[in-house]
Amino acid sequence: MTTTALPDTHADRGGRGWYKRNEIALTPWLFLAPAILFFAVYVIIPIFQSIYISFLDWDGLGEARWVGLENYAELMEDSAFEVSLWNNLKWLVFYLLAIPAGLFIALFLNQTVTGIRIYKSLFFFPFVLSQVVVGLVFSWFYLPNEGILSNIVQFFGGDPLNVLGDPTLATYGIIAAGLWPQTAYCMILYLTGLNAVDPEQVEAARLDGARGWKMLWYVIIPQLKPATFIAFVVTIIGALRSFDLISIMTNGGPFGQTRVLSFYMFEKALSEYGFRMGYGAAIAVVLFLIMLCFIAYFLWSMWKEEKGR
Template sequence: MTAASDTPEQESWFHRNQQSVAPWLFLAPGILFFLFYVIFPVFQSFNLSLYAWDGLGEAEYVGLRNYEDLYWEYVDRDAFYTSLKNNVIWLALYLLAIPAGLFIALFLNQTVFGIRLYKSLFFFPFVISQVVVGLVFTWFYDPTFGLLTAALGWFGLEGVNILGDERFVTYGIILAGLWPQTAYCMILYLTGLNAVDPEQIEAGRLDNAKGWRMLWHIVLPQLKPATFIAFVVTIIGALRSFDLISIMTEGGPFGSSRVLAYYMFEVALSEYGFRMGYGAAIAVVLFMIMMCFIAYFLWSMYREEKGR
């Protein structure tokens, strides 16, 4: 006779709770990486912003002096003011990627001849590096041999030095950033459109809902999760824009295309004397701006889910 199996009282704690513990064991590596590489650096930046440090010597505690310097720079309309203003412009215009991505997704969601080719063409900007995007648009804007100059010449117009003019440089870089960002939003909406309930579409058609009415009252409400992700990713992308500016202008001309992320790099690791604490203060300001937008969208979605 074999020994009787263990009774529930004799089983180990793990065997009794393995169904609830197993998911946490799988999640544990990801949670640890997230805490170590995301959460811990955030608090470290808050702490570093209270010090004057060149990255090599001993850090000196200065309290809120770095934030005071930021405030007076803003009042004097110096580099910080320019960077903050450009970030606002980035934020306002970068959001155009969301409706653009939606309408491209609506077009690509149809069954027409050559749709696979169209999808590949619109998907292409998403898979290429931001560095490549920056180089392509730098050549496109070149006032001597660029495609933009050639196109203007066909209409008898003179070329414009987009990246060399303080009035146009920020808008030119934003246009370059919108190209891959629109492709990303398009992918999100294409995924969302695959989950749209066809029964609701048919019910809308029976109620004579067409065109904009169908889109506004039936399709868009079912795309709210995709819209939320698109908003969050686009806002974060607009506020942390760095690579395109570094590739296309390096903050020029005369610092007119700086944004907070690039200015943070300049003051912390570049020509301004390795002011790590001051750069961390800029990072904290940027982080708080991001959190305001993200918290607002999270609260809005929570209220909607709670109201159902």
């Protein structure tokens, strides 16, 4: 009786190269390496550079002078910074209206009725528009004499409205303009989420007598949690980094009452005479820390949910 010698797997393993032995573990990192490199160069490194520049008195070209926390101390006494911070808070609060609005529009568009594709196209239209175009359209809409809004108010017996020229109304007018495309974006997220709703759960709830608001609250919305999570993240970040609409519609006016932190940072760092890069960087760091709080909370919530599964 003859016996066949089995290959020495240990010897074969020792004869292979280091990469071959670790190929399964290394291959994903090779695919991720370009993205990690770009993320480090264009995101991580600039963040630390901005923090460093915020401790300097620098015009962007000449010699930089170390001033420590002086830029941050000046921020605490800057009334324009306070106005910008409060305006960012207004953007945060009112921008969140896009989430329930997007949900209810998605529920309406999820019906199978005649002409629903036309309705979907009309509601989707704002999402594909540039922020510059949205700003121009609403600037014409708010014109005090020729604008549609003023004509509507006058038709019902009111006085013409100069929304963008009124310091108390201008910020809300710009937020309303921003809500138009943001609601469309949330609608798309919820339409995608509604396609993943389990019809068996809906049918079981219907057999148990669930209808209307009960069906929506206890059956539909819990299954839309991933879409709601993304909508919250995108909407909050969009509210905090709002710049385009303000630049197009009011350029920070009237009397600086529509500034937000991102726009005020631009003004201080690149628009004013003297180019205060250090002061602008300090504003950017404050804005980054506010965003970081929200992002950290969302990441923690995501990690907690994954851990609980």
